[in-house]
Structure formats: structure tokens, C-alpha cells
Amino acid sequence: MDRLTSRGPPGHPHQKVSSCCQLTVRVLEARNLRWADLLSEADPYVTLQLPTAPGIKFKTKTITNCNHPVWDEAFSFLIQSQVKNVLELTVYDEDSVKEDDVCLLFHYDLSEVLPGKLLRKTFSQGQEELDVEFMMETMSDHPETLITNNVLVARELSCLDVHLHSTGDTAEVADQEKLELDLELKGSYEGKQTLTLDTAPLRFHHLAAQETELSTCLRSSKSSGWFSDNSAGHLTVPLKSLAREKEVTIDVPATNVSDLNMQLKAESCSEELAVHLGFDLCAEEQAFLSKRKQVVAKALKHALKLDRDLQEDEVPIVGIAATGGGARAMTSLYGHVLALQKLGLLDCVTYFSGTSGSTWTMAHLYANPEWSQSDLEGPISHTREHLAKSKLKTFSPELLARYHQELEQRREQGHSSTFVDLWALMLEHMLHGQVMDQKLSGQKAALARGQNPLPLYSSLNVKENSQETLDFKEWVEFSPYEVGFLKYGAFVPPEIFGSEFFMGRLMRRIPESRICFLEGIWSNVYSLNLLDVWYNITSSGEAWKQHIKAKIRKLEETPASSGASSRTSSWLEASWLQPGTALANALRGFLTNRPLHHQGSNFLHGLQLHRDYCCQKPFSTWADSQLDSCPRQLTPQEPQLCLVDASYFINTSCLSLFRPGRKLDLILSFDYCLNAPFEALQQTEQYCRAQGLPFPRVEPSLQEQRQPAQCHLFSDPDCPEAPVVLHFPLVNAADGPHSSAELPAGKADLTSINSPYALCNMTYKEEDFDCLLQLSEHNVRSSQDSLLQALRMALGRRTRAPQAQT
CATH class of the missing domain: 2.60.40.150 (C2 domain)
Structure with a gap:
């Protein structure tokens, strides 16, 4: 018997008291088992395991020299009916000389086993068959209090x-x-x-x-x-x-x-849930939005010359979405932010999202709680100085010894230590030349009065050693308030990200990492596996683009994106996996292993999936991984997280802006790609449409593709939920009214083979830095009219109040 003790809207965490059930599994017999070796018939036995009943594994007796064994043995599990229970049945051939061979492997969703009704199933793989009986009985004397957002379940x-x-x-x-x-x-x-x-x-x-x-x-x-x-x-x-x-x-x-x-x-257990289970925005962010809207309302009134004050619900939500691109992205983003500040439009922005190299700029800016109201020449000069210096000292013996000492200290604190952490320390020295004692949680000071936009950093969680990046990826969001998965609706405060958890409770608190280690994750370019490398090396640029597009199109063909709610609770039913040979498994591991991957504690550890998790719209919106059809292989079952640069999939940071509750009206898209000014935005559009997220059509004309302008506006009148997008590619565009004051002689070399702005270049001459900085500033300042037009469109989405013309 189930009983709700408290409940919020769908997708919000609520408590539920639910009785457990006793599942009895009787393994009957198998037929036509193949010989596992050439010398004798099989010596079969069966193991039974439920990931939702951890630590319990049953094994039948072994029947020697028999390809038609009869066991007739019964085993019992105490299970929770509110979670997705997938039984693993494995038929082994016992071997006294070497490791036992796997003959058959079946995964069976137990949701079709009804209480009080005997169910007999025959699992088959070719000619081989296994007969099993199931009986479920409700145990009223085993009530359990659950906390769930209908995707994840925290059990008692x-x-x-x-x-x-x-x-x-x-x-x-x-x-x-x-x-x-x-x-x-x-x-x-x-x-x-x-x-x-x-x-x-x-x-x-x-x-x-x-x-x-x-x-x-x-x-x-x-x-x-x-x-x-x-x-x-x-x-x-x-x-x-x-x-x-x-x-x-x-x-x-x-x-x-x-x-x-x-x-x-x-x-x-008295420990309270430390993981926030819910798809709603946390209370801190909601409080920030109220404060920030007051700042934005004042800035919009001044910029658009409005004749009245805006009410809170009339204030449009504007977000910056900056792509990655190494030092090029870092430098250009300084120019873009500087231009918005000089135009008096930076205070119109509520969210500031970035990935890869653009996060280096963001992390540096937010070290100053008043950065958007301050002179930016300080952080810009700091970055210019350290980009211009030689990077050889980064690899000096004394610095390598210091890196080793800090990594040892992190290990003693409980952090895992990987090559990505070493890269983070090297990156810190390249960008700053000293230890920067800053943490993500410390950026809350920059939000206390709503004085700056809320920063959002993006990463991808991937499989450590079993899938290529494009086949399994999950968006992970970092903000000063919380870190978590958009897909599962699970978040933790940044102060305890990296600590150890079990079933949503904090088990071992580990000191918060300095932000440089997070920058190493956000720009983690070292976690490619050989399949990723192979596609990159053997494909032309266009072929690689088509490979990504094929992965996105595949989402449109899967039930996850077209409406997971159409599935029944027994959608998995019975599935079988052909066990590979030792050679095949070794080859697959060689191709998919990530030798230099990031490794960190998984705060989802122990949490279980709700029985109807795949029918929930918040989950299905982000269910873009093939393994979503097999819950036992999803991230809550993994002991560690493996986080990589989001640009491995799409060079975009705007996906966090589509989290429920944010409701963006205008996105300022800053793109730092050198050769394809619309590619990332078009991929973002295609991905959003595959996931059912509103996004305007990105269809530049042939002339715009050949000669992009300083900015391009995209909107969709037929889809009022889609935000307006004002896209700024990195181009040497036509001269604008500010060009003589902002641009040095000549144009930035963005396209030649000798361009100083190559992705892997971390050392710029000062004149190259200034040229790129000023070009970026110029492109935004010269687009003032387009910016004001986009802001009016965003305001019009919220209100039809009379607006004065500029």
C-alpha cells in the first residue's frame, strides 16, 4: 500500500510511504545450451542480481556436463515497487582452469510481474532458452519512506x-x-x-x-x-x-x-538529504532573480528611454551564451563584455553562460564581486600580460614539484587526483602566474544584491570506458548556487561537490576545490577516447560535422525525444545481450577507454530510478543517450563521474538557459569559431528541436554565410516560446561608426594558416591580443541599433506597454 505524505507539482520532490514487496524467482531449466569449449558439454549455473537490492547475489547449483540443465531453485528479494527493478540473469559455464564463461545474459524489467499472480517467462537467444517463474507478494509490514522527483528516488x-x-x-x-x-x-x-x-x-x-x-x-x-x-x-x-x-x-x-x-x-539514519531532487530552480536563484530584475528594469528604462518603471513580471530575461575556443574565446569575450558595459547594456543581462575557454574569462571576472560596475582594464591587462609571457616556466622542475605537492594534499583530503588536475594547475599558472585562492561558492558574493548576471558553466558527463562521447553524454551545470544534472533533476551546493554521497545523503565531506580545478574540467580536452580521436583524424571537417548531425538526428528518431510518455511501465520487458568474446571485449575497451580522464565522486551514488522515470517530461527532454533504454547503465549506477568539455558535442553553452524556470526572452550568442560562423548555432537549433526545446530557425542566406555581418538576429514568430537570438560571429566585418577609435591598423588574422589565434596557441603577442580584443569590442559596439531592437523585442514578449523610440 502506497501513501503520499507530502507532494508538490510534477517533477518537484515529495515524500511517499510505500510498502516493499517480496519477489520470488524460481529458476527452472535451460535448453539447447551451446558448448562453451570444444572438450566437454557445459557445466551451467545461473546467477541472479538486482542493482536495486545492492550486495545481494544468488547462485544456483552447478549441473555438470549438461546442455539441458534442470535447477528448480527459488530465491527471494525484498524490493521496492516504486523504483525501476531490472533483474540480471546470467548463465555461466563453470571452468576449473580458467574464468567461468558467460553463456547467456538477460535483463528483465520486473514491472510486469503483478502481486499475487504467478508469471512464467521463457528467455531465448537463438536456440538457447531459459525458463523462469516469478511471484510477487506485497509486504505490509515493510513500509518505506521515499523522497522522489519522479525520476530519482532516495530510499530510507x-x-x-x-x-x-x-x-x-x-x-x-x-x-x-x-x-x-x-x-x-x-x-x-x-x-x-x-x-x-x-x-x-x-x-x-x-x-x-x-x-x-x-x-x-x-x-x-x-x-x-x-x-x-x-x-x-x-x-x-x-x-x-x-x-x-x-x-x-x-x-x-x-x-x-x-x-x-x-x-x-x-x-x-538521521542524515537529511543533501542532494536537491527537483527540476525547479533553487531558492537562492529565485531570490537572486527578484533582485536582478530590479537592476535590469532600471537599465532597460534608461537604454530604451521608457516613460515608466517596469513591474517585476514585465522584465525580460536576457542571457549571454559564449562558446569555447581556448585563449581566443577568453580574449574575445573580454571585448564583448567590455562593449556591453560601455553601451550601458551589461546591466540588462540576467544570465551569463560559458564553456571551455570562455569560462576562463568568467572565473576571472567573478573574482571581483563588483566586476560589472568596475573598470575592466584591470582583468584585461592581467590577461594580456600572462598570455604574452613564455609558457616554458609552467613546466619547470620547481613548478612541477609544487604541482605534485598540491595534488598529494588533495589526495590526502579525499579528492581523486588525475591528469586533468595537473592540467588545471598548469592552466592556472599560464593564465595567472600564481595560486588563485578562489572557489565557485565564493562567487555568491557577486550575486548578493543582484549586481551581476548569474554565471552558468557547462560540462558533459560521459562514460569513462564503454562509449564514445557522442553516444553517451549528459549536460552538467555549474553555478555558484548548485552543481547538477539537468536530466535527472539532481543538484548539490558547490561547497560539497566532490564529496562522497550515498542515497542522497552526505557521507564524507571533502573540502571544496579551488576554481582552477573546475576550469580544468570545463576545458577538459584530454578525455577523448580512441573512437573520438579516430573520427576526428580520419574525417574531414565536413565529415565530422555530419557525424555530429547524424547523432542529433538520431535523437529525433528515438522515443526519448518524440514522447517517452507513450511508453508503458514495462517498456523494457525482456532484453538480452550477446556476451562478447574476451578478444572483442578487450578491443572495445581499448577503443573506448579514456586514459587521461577526469574522475570525481558521483553525488548520485546509490539513488535509484523511479519506475516511471522514462515517462517524465523533464527527463525525456534531456534523454539523449543510447543507454537511456537500460537504466542499470545510467549514471546513478556509476561510482565516479567523468566530466569533459561540452564542446566535444556542440560548442555551445546555452543549453543551461533552457532549464525550466529560466524562460529566456533574448540570447546574446557570442561565437568564437574561426571558419564556420553559424555551425554551432545551427547544431544547437537542431539539438533543441530534437529535444522539444523552443529555438528559432537559424537559416542564414548564402550571402550571409559567405560574408557574415557583425551580428545576425533570429526569431520565430510562429513559436512564441522560442527566445530571440542575436548572434555575434567572430569576423572582420564592415567598418562601423566606432571603427576609427577602436580598431588598430589592419584586420585581425582570423583565417590564414599562420593565424596567431589557433585553438592550441596559449601565447599571444600583445599586439595580437589587443587586435582581437578591439575587434570583438568593435563588433558589439557597432551593433548598438541591433541590440536595442532585440531588447525591444524581448520586452514586447513580456508587455505591450508603450515604448519610446531611441
């Missing part, structure tokens, strides 16, 4: 405290040898721990509904390492035998040691 946790205690002669033994008790609770967050005599109790966190057992093994410090009696200290304690909130004492059997016991206490 329990804690188990264990204390090793001794009296009498045991203390004398302890003087001569050290006693250690190895403990294992499968499926718990801690897994295995070691307890010593009379030390503080150890704690295990596990699912409250988990029916598993605590295993112990006693060790001593004697040279033998183990007690001579193999039974010494070996003990198993079923968790269901322990009464809640009561301390239980259990003797630990050990040879030559008396009065040794464990004190166990099982109790409810």
Missing part, C-alpha cells in the same frame, strides 16, 4: 554501529598482539571496514529494507597473520535479527581469547 537508510569490546584475559592478549576484526556489510556505503579493540565504534549505512548480513573475521598481528583455528572470529549476523534502537551483544568466537564480543546497534 538505516545505520549499524559496531563496537569491539573485551574483558578479562583479552586485555592481556592485546598487550602482546593486536586484534583486528574485519567487517563486511555488502551493499552498504562503507562495504568493508576494520575494527580494533576498544576503539570508537564503526558505522555502516545501508538500505533500511536490505535483508543482508554482517560478516566478520578476526585477525591477529602474529607472524601467521590469522588464528590457527579457521573458524576463529568468523561470524555472520543477519540484519533482520536485530531489533531497532536496542544494543545487542554477540560473542566473537576466537581461540585463546576469551570474553571478546561485538556490541551492535541498528537505528534509523
Whole structure:
């Protein structure tokens, strides 16, 4: 029986009390099993595993020399019906010489197993078949409190405290040898721990509904390492035998040691949910929006010469979307922001999004809480100086030693340390020449009064070693308020991003990283696998573009983008996967492994997918990965995150602007590509349409493609939800009214093979830096009329109030 205790709108987190069910799986028989080797028939057995019942794995007996084995064995799981339960059935061929071979592998969605009704299924793969029976029974005495946003589910946790205690002669033994008790609770967050005599109790966190057992093994410090009696200290304690909130004492059997016991206490877990489950904007961002609208309203009234003050609901939402492009993007973005400031339009912007190289500019600007109201010559001069210097010192022995020392300190704090972290420290020295003690959470000071736009940084989460980037990618958003997945509706404050979590609870707090390590993630160009490299090397530029377009078009053909709600709850039903040979698996791993990948703690760890997760519109909007059809392979099942530069897929940062609740009216698109001024924007449009996100048609004329102007306006009158987009490509456009004052002699070399603005170049001459900076500033300042027109269009989306002409 299920009962709601509190509930918000769809997609918002709510609590639900739901009873568990007992699932009985009877493995009957198999037929026509192939021979696993040439010398004998199969020696088959079957394993059963449920990711939603962690730590529990069952195995049938082995039937020797038989291709038609009959097992008729039953196994029971205690499961939660509100989550997506996918049973894994694997038929092995036992081998005494080498590793057991996988003969058959089936994944079965249990949602079609109804309580009280026996269901018999035959799983087949070619001629090979496996017969299994299922029976489900509701357990009214096992209620569980769930917290869910209808995509992810945080289940109820329990804690188990264990204390090793001794009296009498045991203390004398302890003087001569050290006693250690190895403990294992499968499926718990801690897994295995070691307890010593009379030390503080150890704690295990596990699912409250988990029916598993605590295993112990006693060790001593004697040279033998183990007690001579193999039974010494070996003990198993079923968790269901322990009464809640009561301390239980259990003797630990050990040879030559008396009065040794464990004190166990099982109790409810008091830790509150640290992961925000919901697709709505967090309270801090909503408060910021109210403050920022006051600033924007004042700026718009001045810029558009309005004859009255705007009400809060009349203020349009304007966002900057800056692409990546290394030092070129960083330099150009300074010019674009400087121009907006000089035109008095920077205060009209509410959101500021960037990816890859553009995040270097953003992170530097937001170190000053008053940056948009300050003279930008300071940060620009700082960047000019460090771009012009030689980068050889970055690789000097003394700096390499300092990098190593800081990485060691991070490891001691609990952070994982990878090559990407080393790249981050090198990047920090290239851009700043010193340690910058800044953190993402510290940027909240720049938002306290709504005095600056809200910065949004983008990244992609990919598979570490099983998929090419384009086949599995999930958008991850970073802001000073929270970090999280648009797809799952799961976010954490930046102060605890990188810490360790289990089932949405904070288990181990790790100090927040300096922002340079996040910049290393946002511009992580080292996590390509060989499949990605192969496509890049063997494809022409046009072929690579077509490869990306094919991946986007594939989204339009999948149910995820065309309406996942049309699926029934048993859409997975029975699926089988042909196990590959060892050689095939090794080859696949060689092609998809990321030798220099980022690795960080997964704050989704332990959370489970709701039984109807794939029918939820917020999830299906971002379900652009092939593995979405197999929930057991989605990110909540991964122990680590693998984050890369978002430009691996599309060189855009504007996807965060489409998060529900933001409702952008105007996007200022700053593109830093040298040779294809509309490519990223067209890919963004195609991707948005595949995902059902409103976006205007991007259809430049042939003349515009051959000779792009300083800016291009795109809108869609037939789609009022689509924002207006004002696109600024990086071009040497026609002279404008400010050209003589802003542009040095000659034009920036953007296209030749000797261009100083190549993506991999991190060293600019000062005159090249100034040329690109001034060109970017000029292109925006010369487009003042277009900017004001776009702002009027954005304002018209919110109100029809009379507006004075400029």
C-alpha cells in the first residue's frame, strides 16, 4: 500500500510511504545450451542480481556436463515497487582452469510481474532458452519512506554501529598482539571496514529494507597473520535479527581469547538529504532573480528611454551564451563584455553562460564581486600580460614539484587526483602566474544584491570506458548556487561537490576545490577516447560535422525525444545481450577507454530510478543517450563521474538557459569559431528541436554565410516560446561608426594558416591580443541599433506597454 505524505507539482520532490514487496524467482531449466569449449558439454549455473537490492547475489547449483540443465531453485528479494527493478540473469559455464564463461545474459524489467499472480517467462537467444517463474507478494509490514522527483528516488537508510569490546584475559592478549576484526556489510556505503579493540565504534549505512548480513573475521598481528583455528572470529549476523534502537551483544568466537564480543546497534539514519531532487530552480536563484530584475528594469528604462518603471513580471530575461575556443574565446569575450558595459547594456543581462575557454574569462571576472560596475582594464591587462609571457616556466622542475605537492594534499583530503588536475594547475599558472585562492561558492558574493548576471558553466558527463562521447553524454551545470544534472533533476551546493554521497545523503565531506580545478574540467580536452580521436583524424571537417548531425538526428528518431510518455511501465520487458568474446571485449575497451580522464565522486551514488522515470517530461527532454533504454547503465549506477568539455558535442553553452524556470526572452550568442560562423548555432537549433526545446530557425542566406555581418538576429514568430537570438560571429566585418577609435591598423588574422589565434596557441603577442580584443569590442559596439531592437523585442514578449523610440 502506497501513501503520499507530502507532494508538490510534477517533477518537484515529495515524500511517499510505500510498502516493499517480496519477489520470488524460481529458476527452472535451460535448453539447447551451446558448448562453451570444444572438450566437454557445459557445466551451467545461473546467477541472479538486482542493482536495486545492492550486495545481494544468488547462485544456483552447478549441473555438470549438461546442455539441458534442470535447477528448480527459488530465491527471494525484498524490493521496492516504486523504483525501476531490472533483474540480471546470467548463465555461466563453470571452468576449473580458467574464468567461468558467460553463456547467456538477460535483463528483465520486473514491472510486469503483478502481486499475487504467478508469471512464467521463457528467455531465448537463438536456440538457447531459459525458463523462469516469478511471484510477487506485497509486504505490509515493510513500509518505506521515499523522497522522489519522479525520476530519482532516495530510499530510507538505516545505520549499524559496531563496537569491539573485551574483558578479562583479552586485555592481556592485546598487550602482546593486536586484534583486528574485519567487517563486511555488502551493499552498504562503507562495504568493508576494520575494527580494533576498544576503539570508537564503526558505522555502516545501508538500505533500511536490505535483508543482508554482517560478516566478520578476526585477525591477529602474529607472524601467521590469522588464528590457527579457521573458524576463529568468523561470524555472520543477519540484519533482520536485530531489533531497532536496542544494543545487542554477540560473542566473537576466537581461540585463546576469551570474553571478546561485538556490541551492535541498528537505528534509523538521521542524515537529511543533501542532494536537491527537483527540476525547479533553487531558492537562492529565485531570490537572486527578484533582485536582478530590479537592476535590469532600471537599465532597460534608461537604454530604451521608457516613460515608466517596469513591474517585476514585465522584465525580460536576457542571457549571454559564449562558446569555447581556448585563449581566443577568453580574449574575445573580454571585448564583448567590455562593449556591453560601455553601451550601458551589461546591466540588462540576467544570465551569463560559458564553456571551455570562455569560462576562463568568467572565473576571472567573478573574482571581483563588483566586476560589472568596475573598470575592466584591470582583468584585461592581467590577461594580456600572462598570455604574452613564455609558457616554458609552467613546466619547470620547481613548478612541477609544487604541482605534485598540491595534488598529494588533495589526495590526502579525499579528492581523486588525475591528469586533468595537473592540467588545471598548469592552466592556472599560464593564465595567472600564481595560486588563485578562489572557489565557485565564493562567487555568491557577486550575486548578493543582484549586481551581476548569474554565471552558468557547462560540462558533459560521459562514460569513462564503454562509449564514445557522442553516444553517451549528459549536460552538467555549474553555478555558484548548485552543481547538477539537468536530466535527472539532481543538484548539490558547490561547497560539497566532490564529496562522497550515498542515497542522497552526505557521507564524507571533502573540502571544496579551488576554481582552477573546475576550469580544468570545463576545458577538459584530454578525455577523448580512441573512437573520438579516430573520427576526428580520419574525417574531414565536413565529415565530422555530419557525424555530429547524424547523432542529433538520431535523437529525433528515438522515443526519448518524440514522447517517452507513450511508453508503458514495462517498456523494457525482456532484453538480452550477446556476451562478447574476451578478444572483442578487450578491443572495445581499448577503443573506448579514456586514459587521461577526469574522475570525481558521483553525488548520485546509490539513488535509484523511479519506475516511471522514462515517462517524465523533464527527463525525456534531456534523454539523449543510447543507454537511456537500460537504466542499470545510467549514471546513478556509476561510482565516479567523468566530466569533459561540452564542446566535444556542440560548442555551445546555452543549453543551461533552457532549464525550466529560466524562460529566456533574448540570447546574446557570442561565437568564437574561426571558419564556420553559424555551425554551432545551427547544431544547437537542431539539438533543441530534437529535444522539444523552443529555438528559432537559424537559416542564414548564402550571402550571409559567405560574408557574415557583425551580428545576425533570429526569431520565430510562429513559436512564441522560442527566445530571440542575436548572434555575434567572430569576423572582420564592415567598418562601423566606432571603427576609427577602436580598431588598430589592419584586420585581425582570423583565417590564414599562420593565424596567431589557433585553438592550441596559449601565447599571444600583445599586439595580437589587443587586435582581437578591439575587434570583438568593435563588433558589439557597432551593433548598438541591433541590440536595442532585440531588447525591444524581448520586452514586447513580456508587455505591450508603450515604448519610446531611441
